[in-house]
Amino acid sequence: MWRVLVSGAVLFPGLFIVFRKTLPVIFRRWSDADVVLVSERLVSSVHAIMATMAGIIVVSSCRENVITNRHWLATSFVLSYGVPYMAYDVFAMYLSHYYRFQVKGHEDYRGHSLRTISLFVRKEFLLVLHHLALLTILLPIALFFREDQGDFFIGCLFLTEISTPFVSLGKIMIQVGLQDCWLHKVNGCMVLLSFFLCRIALFPYMYWVYGEHYSLPLYSVPLHIPLYANLGNMCILAPQVYWFVLLCRKGYRLYKRQHSTNHQDQTSSIHAKAE
Template sequence: MWKVVASGVVVFPGLFWALRRLLPRVYCHWNDADVVLVSERLVSSVHALMATAAGVVIVASCWNNVIHDRHWLATDFVVYYGVPYMTYDIVAMYLSHYHRFRVKGHEEYQQHSLRTIGSFVRREFLLVLHHIALLTILLPVTLFSRKDQGDFFIGCLFLTEVSTPFVSLGKILIQLGLQEGSVHKANGGMVLLTFFLCRIALFPFMYWMYGRHYSLALHTVPAHLPLATNLGSCCILAPQLYWFILLCRKGYRLYQRSRQASPTGGAKDN
C-alpha cells in the first residue's frame, strides 16, 4: 500500500496540484499560463533529480559487471516513478499549452476540446512521440525483454535526466524576468554541457562499456548487438541530437544579442 501512496501516480500530480495553488499566492501578478508553466517545470525537476539519483546508484552498483549485475531500482523506479511521470507529463504539457494560448485570447481555447488536443499534439509532436515511445518501448524492454540483464544500461538511461533541472531553471528564470542576469547565462552553459554529456556522449559510452565487458573494440560493438538494440538507441539518440542543435542555436543567438547590447559590442558596431 505504501508503495502506491509514495509512487509517482500520487506524488507528481499531487505536487503539480499543490504548486498551482501555492504559486499564485507568492506571485500574485502571474496568470494561469505562468503558474502552470512553472509548476510543470518544478515537478519535472523533482522527477529528474530522483531519476539522476537512481541512475547514479544503479551505475555505481553494476559497474563491475555491466551485463549481469542487478539492482532493484532498475525495475522499481520505472514502474513506480518513470511510467507515472511520463503519463502525467503528457497531461501537464497539454495544460501548459492550453493555458498559454487561452491567455493569449485564442477563441478556441475557452474550453478543452479535441481541437485543442490536436493543436497540442501538432505543436509538440516530437515531445509527445518521445514520451509515448518511452512508455511503449522502454517499459516493455525494462520489464520483460532484458532477461534480468543490463541494469547498468537502464541506470545510464536514467542519467539522461541530468540536464532537465537546468533546462527547467532557464525557463523559470525567464519567467521571473532574470534572463539577462549572470545566473541565466551560467545556467545556459550548464544546459549545453549536461545535455551533451548525458544525452549524446552517453550513448557511445554505453557502447564502450559493453565492448569493455566482452573485450571488443568500440567500432565493432554495433555488429555484436541485435538490430533492435541499435535501432532503439538511434531512435532515442536522434531527437536528442535535434534538441541539442536547437539549444546551440538558441545559445548562439543569446550570445550575439548580449554581445551587441554590451558597451564594448556597441562601440565595435559603430
Template sequence: MFCGLLCGAVVFPGLFCIFRQTLKLCFTQWSDADVLSVSERLVSAIHASLATAAGVTVVTSCRDVMTDSHWLVNGFVLFGAPYMAFDIFAMYLTHYHTQRVRGRSSVPCGHSLQTVRAFLTKDLMLVLHHAALLFIFMPITLFFRRGLGDFFIGCLFTTEFSTPFVSMGKILIQLGLDNTKLHRVNGVIVLLSFFVCRILIFPFMYWMYGQQFGVPLHKVPFHLPLHCNVGNLVILAPQIYWFILLVKKANRLYLRQKTGQVDKDRPRTD
C-alpha cells in the same frame, strides 16, 4: 509492482497541485499560464533529479554490465511511469492557457479537439518521446529483458541530468532574471550536461561493453543484436535534434541580449 505505480500516481500530480497553489499565493501577478508552466518545470526537475540519482546508484553498483541487477531499475521505472502520462497532461494545460493569454483567435473558449491538435502539432516530438517511454521502454524493461542489462538502464536514467537545468532556465526567465550572469551560466551548463549525458552516454555504454568483453569500441555494434543498435539509435536521434534546438536557441538568446531584446521561450527537452 502496483505499489510503485500508485506512489508515482500520487507523488507527481500531488507535487504539481502543491506548486500550483503555492505559486498562485506567492506570485499573484502571474497568469494561470505562468503558474502552470513553472509548476510543470518544478515537477519535471524533481523527477529528473530522482531519475539521475537512481541511475548513478545502479551504474556504480553493477560490475558486470550484462548480468548484475539492482532493484532500483524496475522500481523506478514503475514509479516514474505515471509521471510520463501526467506530464503530457500538464504540458497540454500549459499550452492551452499560454495560447489563451496570448489572445490567439484560433484557441476556443474551452478544451476541444482543436486545442489538442494544436498542442500535438507544437510538442509532437516530446509527446512521442513520453509515449515511447511509457508504452515501449517500460514493457521492455519490466518483461522482456530477462533480467539483463541493468547497467545500461541505469545509464539511460542518467540522461535526465540536464533536465533540472533546462527547467531552471525557464524559471529564471519567468522571474525576470534572463539577463543575469546566473542565467548565462545555467545556459552553458544546460548545453554541456545535455551533450555529455544525452549524447556521449551512448558511446560510453558501447565502450563499457567493449571493455568487459575485450571488443574495440568501433566493433561493439557488430557484436550486439540488431534490435539493440536500432533501439539506441531511436533514443539517440531525438536527443541530437533537441541539442541542435538548444544550440540555436542559445545563439538567438545571445544575439537578442546584445540588442536588448528578451526571449521568453525555450524548447522542452526532458
C-alpha cells in the same frame, strides 16, 4: 504491482497541484499560463533529481559486471516513477500549451476539446512522440525483454535526466525576469554541457562499455546487441541531437543579441561623453 504504480501516479500530479495552488499566492501577478509552466518545470526537476539519484546508485552498484550485476532500482524505479511520470508529463505539457495560447487570445482555446488536443499534438509532436517511445520501447525493454541483464545500462539511461533541472531553471529564471543576470548565463552553459554529456555522449559511452566487457571494438558493438536495443537507443538519441542543435542555436542568438546590445550601449556612452 498496483501499489507501486499508485505511488508515482499520486506523487507527480499531487506536486503539480500543490505548486499550482501555492505559486499564485507568492506571485500574484502571474497568469494561469505562468503558474502552470513553472509548476510543470518544478515537478520535472523533482523527477529528474529522483532519476539521477537512482541512476547513480544503479551504475555504481553494477560496475563490476555491466551485464549480469543487478540492482532492484533498475526495474522498480521505471515501474514506480518512470511510467507514471511520463503519463503525467504529457498531460502537464498539454495544460501548459493550452493556457499559454489561451492567454494570447487564440479563439481555438476557449475550452478544452479534441481540437485543442489535436493542436497540442501537432505543436509538440516530437515531445509527445518521445514520451510515447519511452513508454512503448524503454518500458518493455526494461521490464521484459532484457532477461534480467544490463541493469548498468538502465541506470545510465536514468542519468539522461541530469540536464532537466538546468533546463527548467533557465525557463523559470526567464519567467521571473532574471534572464539578463550572470546566473542565467552560467546556467545556460550548464544546460549545454550536461545535455551533451548525459543525453548524447552517454550513448557511445554505453556502447564502448559493452565493447570493453566483451573485448569488442566500438564499431562492431551494434552488430552484437539485439536489434530492439539499437532501435530503442536510436529512438531516444535522435530527438536529443535535434534538441541539442536547437539549444545551441538559441544560445548563439542570445549571445549575438546581448553582444549587439552591449555594443549599442557602449556607442551611446561614447557619444554622450563626446557631447
